Amino acid sequence: MAKYTAADVKALRERTGSGMMDCKKALDEAEGDVDKAIELLRVKGLKGVAKRSGRTTTNGLVAAKVDGRHAYLIELDCETDFVAKNERFIELAEQILTAVAEVGASDEQAALGAPVEGKNVEDLITDVSSIIGEKIVLRRVANLEGERFAVYLHRTNPDLPPQVGVVVAYTGDDSETAHSIAQHIAFADPKYLTREEVPADQVENERRIAEETSRNEGKPEKAIPRIVEGRVNGFFKTIVLPDQEYARDHKLSIAQVLKDAGLTVSAFVRYRVGN
Missing domain, CATH: 3.30.479.20 (Elongation factor Ts, dimerisation domain)
Incomplete structure (x- = not known):
């Protein structure tokens, strides 16, 4: 005959996070002793730690x-x-x-x-x-x-x-x-917090892509340097905090918001x- 109540099972679940059936089995084996049941759950669980090592945690x-x-x-x-x-x-x-x-x-x-x-x-x-x-x-x-x-x-x-x-x-x-x-x-x-923190090879790759894209689009040769700089600046706006548009007001940059508030990050x- 069980030496525990449904309330004991609930309490054990809350203390350990284990499943209901695992808690009931542990209490059965421990003859209703909650502390012993916790130890049984821990020992049983330790045997499965190695098996869980390859699982994903998302x-x-x-x-x-x-x-x-x-x-x-x-x-x-x-x-x-x-x-x-x-x-x-x-x-x-x-x-x-x-x-x-x-x-x-x-x-x-x-x-x-x-x-x-x-x-x-x-x-x-x-x-x-x-x-x-x-x-x-x-x-x-x-x-x-x-x-x-x-x-x-x-x-x-x-x-x-x-x-x-x-x-x-x-x-x-x-x-x-x-x-x-x-x-x-x-x-x-x-x-990144500043443009200087962005890896140079990443910036050069963006510059190269912008230049190739501009030529493939048939842009005038004289205009390409200006277009490339504009696109590289656009790239900075996606990853550098002060360059980004403020989420609450896209007319403002984060740099301007910080300046107006007297803040330095x-x-x-x-x-x-x-x-």
């Missing part, structure tokens, strides 16, 4: 934290959207984010080695993965240093945690405009889950 969440003169952004991935919205998975992201901030980690390797609850982040991820039954990957970690920060986390689906995260380091007093710039970055996905980072 779901998950982004999370951010500002800590003094540093701001952190992480992307934690899983296999399904069901797990992405699981309370234990969301809690795991917060635990990782706190550990990352405490050690000032700037990359995934440093983050995985950060201590948390008597172990490190890598071991914690393995434990949670074994209980939930999905592959979990700390895909990216960013650490920005600055005077002030604007953070924007966007939900692409209202039923899921944030899937797009942006952190902007800036100087200036207009926090509202800084936040709107973070929203713009989430939408427009710029890759020193760095930014944008993550989109699985992208």
Whole structure:
């Protein structure tokens, strides 16, 4: 006869994120002892970690934290959207984010080695993965240093945690405009802060394509240099933040918006889950 109730199964599911049948079987084997059932789920799950190593993780969440003169952004991935919205998975992201901030980690390797609850982040991820039954990957970690920060986390689906995260380091007093710039970055996905950061070979390739295209279109030879420069400038507008048209007003460039607001962006980072 079962030594547990439906409420016990529900509680175990909420604590571990495991499936209902797995929770019932664990409680059966543990004779209703919840703590023992959790351990059984973990041991059973660990056996499947290696099998899950080749699976793809295209779901998950982004999370951010500002800590003094540093701001952190992480992307934690899983296999399904069901797990992405699981309370234990969301809690795991917060635990990782706190550990990352405490050690000032700037990359995934440093983050995985950060201590948390008597172990490190890598071991914690393995434990949670074994209980939930999905592959979990700390895909990216960013650490920005600055005077002030604007953070924007966007939900692409209202039923899921944030899937797009942006952190902007800036100087200036207009926090509202800084936040709107973070929203713009989430939408427009710029890759660079300045034109100088764009790899030279990438610019030259765009210039070559623009020149060949202009000649194939039969443009006058004298006009080609001007046309090429215009098209290269158009290329910069797609990937360089200050060159982009402001998402809220296409008549303004981001450079003009920043100038009018008295803001200077020193760095930014944008993550989109699985992208």
